Amino acid sequence: MDYRKQFFVSPGEKLKLAAIDPAHTAGHSSSEDALPEIQKHVARMAESQALLYADGQQSLLVVLQALDAAGKDGVVRHLFTGMNPQGTSVFGFKQPSAEEAAHDFLWRAHQRTPAKGEIVVFNRSHYEDVLVVRVHQLVAKSVWSGRYELIRDFEKMLVANGTRIVKFFLHISPEEQLLRFKQRLDDPARNWKISEGDYSEREFWSAYVEAYEEALSKTSSKDAPWYVIPANHKWFRNLAISQIIADTMGEMGLKLPPTRVDLKEITAKYHAAEAAQEKRAGKAPKPPSKK
Amino acid sequence: MDYRKQFFVSPGEKLKLAAIDPAHTAGHSSSEDALPEIQKHVARMAESQALLYADGQQSLLVVLQALDAAGKDGVVRHLFTGMNPQGTSVFGFKQPSAEEAAHDFLWRAHQRTPAKGEIVVFNRSHYEDVLVVRVHQLVAKSVWSGRYELIRDFEKMLVANGTRIVKFFLHISPEEQLLRFKQRLDDPARNWKISEGDYSEREFWSAYVEAYEEALSKTSSKDAPWYVIPANHKWFRNLAISQIIADTMGEMGLKLPPTRVDLKEITAKYHAAEAAQEKRAGKAPKPPSKK
Numbered sequence: 249m250d251y252r253k254q255f256f257v258s259p260g261e262k263l264k265l266a267a268i269d270p271a272h273t274a275g276h277s278s279s280e281d282a283l284p285e286i287q288k289h290v291a292r293m294a295e296s297q298a299l300l301y302a303d304g305q306q307s308l309l310v311v312l313q314a315l316d317a318a319g320k321d322g323v324v325r326h327l328f329t330g331m332n333p334q335g336t337s338v339f340g341f342k343q344p345s346a347e348e349a350a351h352d353f354l355w356r357a358h359q360r361t362p363a364k365g366e367i368v369v370f371n372r373s374h375y376e377d378v379l380v381v382r383v384h385q386l387v388a389k390s391v392w393s394g395r396y397e398l399i400r401d402f403e404k405m406l407v408a409n410g411t412r413i414v415k416f417f418l419h420i421s422p423e424e425q426l427l428r429f430k431q432r433l434d435d436p437a438r439n440w441k442i443s444e445g446d447y448s449e450r451e452f453w454s455a456y457v458e459a460y461e462e463a464l465s466k467t468s469s470k471d472a473p474w475y476v477i478p479a480n481h482k483w484f485r486n487l488a489i490s491q492i493i494a495d496t497m498g499e500m501g502l503k504l505p506p507t508r509v510d511l512k513e514i515t516a517k518y519h520a521a522e523a524a525q526e527k528r529a530g531k532a533p534k535p536p537s538k539k
Numbered sequence: 540m541d542y543r544k545q546f547f548v549s550p551g552e553k554l555k556l557a558a559i560d561p562a563h564t565a566g567h568s569s570s571e572d573a574l575p576e577i578q579k580h581v582a583r584m585a586e587s588q589a590l591l592y593a594d595g596q597q598s599l600l601v602v603l604q605a606l607d608a609a610g611k612d613g614v615v616r617h618l619f620t621g622m623n624p625q626g627t628s629v630f631g632f633k634q635p636s637a638e639e640a641a642h643d644f645l646w647r648a649h650q651r652t653p654a655k656g657e658i659v660v661f662n663r664s665h666y667e668d669v670l671v672v673r674v675h676q677l678v679a680k681s682v683w684s685g686r687y688e689l690i691r692d693f694e695k696m697l698v699a700n701g702t703r704i705v706k707f708f709l710h711i712s713p714e715e716q717l718l719r720f721k722q723r724l725d726d727p728a729r730n731w732k733i734s735e736g737d738y739s740e741r742e743f744w745s746a747y748v749e750a751y752e753e754a755l756s757k758t759s760s761k762d763a764p765w766y767v768i769p770a771n772h773k774w775f776r777n778l779a780i781s782q783i784i785a786d787t788m789g790e791m792g793l794k795l796p797p798t799r800v801d802l803k804e805i806t807a808k809y810h811a812a813e814a815a816q817e818k819r820a821g822k823a824p825k826p827p828s829k830k
Binding site: 444447 | 593612615616619620621622623624625626627628629631660662713714717720721724727728730731733734735738741795796797798799800802805806808809811812813816
């Protein structure tokens with residue numbers, strides 16, 4: 249199953265989230281059933297990450313967006329633990345600071361975009377400025393509705409500089425969300441995660457759906473695709489996202505960079521260093537190598 | 540074996556690196572022999588990291604310093620892959636940018652220190668300003684020799700704000716370095732890592748040793764300790780460092796934070812949300828729970 253095809257949001261086409269089953273599993277029956285595949289994809293991701301870093305010519309930006317408890321933190325923990333942290337980082341978007349709020353909405357996102365060779369995961373992102381900001385009317389409609397184009401332009405610029413962008417909306421049902429809230433309530437190891445806002449935001453569910461539908465449809469493109477990931481089943485969410493990221497990186501043409509030095513010259517330096525070392529140790533110098 | 544005791548650099552005491560065997564293994568015979576212990580320590584580190592993040596009151600700064608090919612990247616890859624990247628990041632210090640060089644030497648380091656809840660690994664660090672800078676006489680002696688105190692003050696301030704600091708010098712022999720250079724030369728998958736400077740820096744080996752001896756001795760303290768890690772054997776290096784970090788974090792008193800909300804109130808909100816959901820679904824409302 250090619251999840252990139254299955255879950256891709258067609259640019260500009262009207263998106264109806266209600267038409268996508270959040271409990272979809274593409275025929276997989278259980279977590280145990282999916283695990284070997286997930287592990288295979290995560291291993292491919294790690295391999296590609298090492299090449300991306302070594303190559304240092306391109307970068308990857310992963311955007312995670314979802315309603316509360318849909319699993320953004322879980323995606324990070326399950327799929328990015330295991331990537332070399334030298335070259336992989338995660339940035340969580342919170343309420344903007346006073347300094348951030350005093351700038352345009354892309355300013356803080358731009359500061360965290362990946363440098364060449366790096367993977368950056370945005371846990372929430374610049375998309376909040378057409379989502380929570382719209383739902384709670386923090387700016388006028390004329391402002392947020394102009395941002396889709398600004399976001400497209402911004403991402404186009406990143407792509408032009410060698411950044412691959414993949415964006416995931418984790419799609420859960422309100423029933424599943426409530427169930428997860430309940431699990432947090434009942435688990436002393438996790439109830440510190442609960443916030444007062446969890447329940448009040450549920451009132452805005454349909455407004456969020458509407459905001460997501462428009463945002464995803466207006467900012468999905470071939471180069472910066474949005475995927476709607478059925479996420480009621482955590483393991484299926486992990487399976488689909490890991491496959492999509494691994495496939496995306498697999499197409500980036502990543503390879504070990506050529507040696508940037510003159511190997512012959514460096515080999516001569518090596519022999520000189522070796523001879524010096526042996527001289528210090530009082531050994532007879534080796535005859536010069538033919539190699 | 541308590542490696543924190545064994546490898547601790549006594550504050551102010553004259554350090555002689557030549558007296559420390561870089562091939563030391565504390566009685567372990569092989570990588571296979573050490574692996575189960577390393578895995579245990581890494582698991583403890585990951586557990587502590589999760590608590591550190593949840594707790595959000597303290598932070599951890601790990602400093603890695605060493606001559607070329609001593610294994611800084613290897614420590615990151617082996618010991619920090621497996622930590623949740625949400626809350627763990629690695630910063631590699633390169634040649635300062637023009638903007639960085641235009642500020643005091645601690646400016647760029649300070650920008651990357653961990654926020655509460657975070658672990659940050661410095662791959663190289665502000666110590667370069669009393670190491671490479673001293674060896675290559677990039678500033679006057681009166682300048683670099685004043686920096687030990689500035690570093691102590693800086694780290695004291697971080698500690699006062701809840702940051703634990705652990706600093707590792709990876710100690711290898713020049714023979715081991717040369718061997719590793721040779722391995723890179725011979726491995727097409729790694730010879731992209733070779734730089735022209737590798738060999739020229741070897742000429743300065745004893746100057747570096749002297750600079751490290753003074754820096755470590757003058758900036759080691761109970762709260763921001765330096766450890767000299769025998770690093771000719773990569774697996775022993777990983778064993779000692781993972782034990783020291785796990786032990787250090789084990790003493791930070793990390794625990795799950797108390798719930799920050801009124802659980803009774805949140806539970807009532809949960810029941811209200813549940814009732815609303817059932818009403819929407821057309822089910823008869825549940826009788827109010829006694830719980």
